[in-house]
Amino acid sequence: xxxxxxxxxxxxxxxxxxxxxxxxxxxxxxxxxxxxxxxxxxxxxxxxxxxxxxxxxxxxxxxxxxxxxxxxxxxxxxxxxxxxxxxxxxxxxxxxxxxxxxxxxxxxxxxxxxxxxxxxxxxxxxxxxxxxxxxxxxxxxxxxxxxxxxxxxxxxxx
Amino acid sequence: xxxxxxxxxxxxxxxxxxxxxxxxxxxxxxxxxxxxxxxxxxxxxxxxxxxxxxxxxxxxxxxxxxxxxxxxxxxxxxxxxxxxxxxxxxxxxxxxxxxxxxxxxxxxxxxxxxxxxxxxxxxxxxxxxxxxxxxxxxxxxxxxxxxxxxxxxxxxxxxxxxxxxxxxxxxxxxxxxxxxx
Numbered sequence: 001x002x003x004x005x006x007x008x009x010x011x012x013x014x015x016x017x018x019x020x021x022x023x024x025x026x027x028x029x030x031x032x033x034x035x036x037x038x039x040x041x042x043x044x045x046x047x048x049x050x051x052x053x054x055x056x057x058x059x060x061x062x063x064x065x066x067x068x069x070x071x072x073x074x075x076x077x078x079x080x081x082x083x084x085x086x087x088x089x090x091x092x093x094x095x096x097x098x099x100x101x102x103x104x105x106x107x108x109x110x111x112x113x114x115x116x117x118x119x120x121x122x123x124x125x126x127x128x129x130x131x132x133x134x135x136x137x138x139x140x141x142x143x144x145x146x147x148x149x150x151x152x153x154x155x156x157x158x
Numbered sequence: 159x160x161x162x163x164x165x166x167x168x169x170x171x172x173x174x175x176x177x178x179x180x181x182x183x184x185x186x187x188x189x190x191x192x193x194x195x196x197x198x199x200x201x202x203x204x205x206x207x208x209x210x211x212x213x214x215x216x217x218x219x220x221x222x223x224x225x226x227x228x229x230x231x232x233x234x235x236x237x238x239x240x241x242x243x244x245x246x247x248x249x250x251x252x253x254x255x256x257x258x259x260x261x262x263x264x265x266x267x268x269x270x271x272x273x274x275x276x277x278x279x280x281x282x283x284x285x286x287x288x289x290x291x292x293x294x295x296x297x298x299x300x301x302x303x304x305x306x307x308x309x310x311x312x313x314x315x316x317x318x319x320x321x322x323x324x325x326x327x328x329x330x331x332x333x334x335x336x337x338x339x
Binding site: 002003006007009010011013014017024025027028029030031032033035036039041042043044045047048049050051052054055056085087088089092093095096097099105108109112113116117119122125126129130133134137138141142145148149152153156157 | 173258304
């Protein structure tokens with residue numbers, strides 16, 4: 001149902017855009033195609049990993065580590081989220097599969113919030129643009145915020 | 159060609175593991191392959207229209223308007239515009255860095271640039287659709303409602319601290335930024 005609405009909506013917007021400006025619409029489709037091509041390798045990789053995780057890692061392991069909101073589990077998964085460099089597009093299916101495999105909402109939320117807000121691997125690039133002080137401040141504040149948001153989500157969305 | 163192959167190395171490694179699993183541990187192997195295929199189908203039905211929307215937003219989103227309305231004296235209006243434009247953006251956080259720098263150079267205040275970056279990273283519209291699809295509406299909405307005020311708060315906090323660290327004579331909050339870039 002969601003997919004059907006999305007397809008119809010996209011098609012409507014696309015037709016409208018095409019009527020207004022062919023050149024821009026063509027450029028938009030090119031951007032769409034390039035984004036898809038760029039994301040495809042990591043998408044296939046992550047989807048493969050999801051399959052392996054669901055098949056090989058016993059539910060008890062994931063439940064034991066990330067299922068009971070233990071501080072250690074939350075810290076591990078937040079560290080992973082802070083360091084990993086995967087596009088949000090693929091992060092959500094991965095997060096969904098973690099939930100499916102027995103992780104708690106709080107753990108999965110902290111994975112997503114840290115992944116989106118904290119960038120350890122991109123910090124050198126951020127320093128080049130904004131300087132060291134800015135980068136440290138932004139990442140430290142974001143980490144605190146990410147954990148706070150995840151804890152509240154874990155409590156609210158029980 | 160070689161770079162192309164390298165990009166797919168994780169996928170190829172997994173295919174090999176899947177094949178070995180199928181051969182040695184058939185049950186685990188078929189679970190792995192079938193759950194991967196389930197996710198793949200779900201994503202392929204969903205991602206192409208999203209990317210078309212991303213492309214359209216990228217082409218039509220008026221970046222000029224931002225440059226006009228996020229200057230040093232912009233208050234709430236600047237914040238709202240920073241957020242709206244960033245939600246329509248495409249690309250990962252680090253793709254937002256040069257855009258934020260461009261805004262700063264045009265005279266955008268530091269808080270708005272940080273808010274722009276925070277929004278860019280956390281609540282882009284196409285990304286939200288993906289989130290609603292896989293995590294559910296209540297998850298996505300809760301995260302959105304909690305994230306917006308926090309992003310704004312971080313923007314003002316960073317501006318305050320960076321500005322306080324400057325010489326008293328200099329009132330330009332992003333001088334350091336300009337020198338570096």
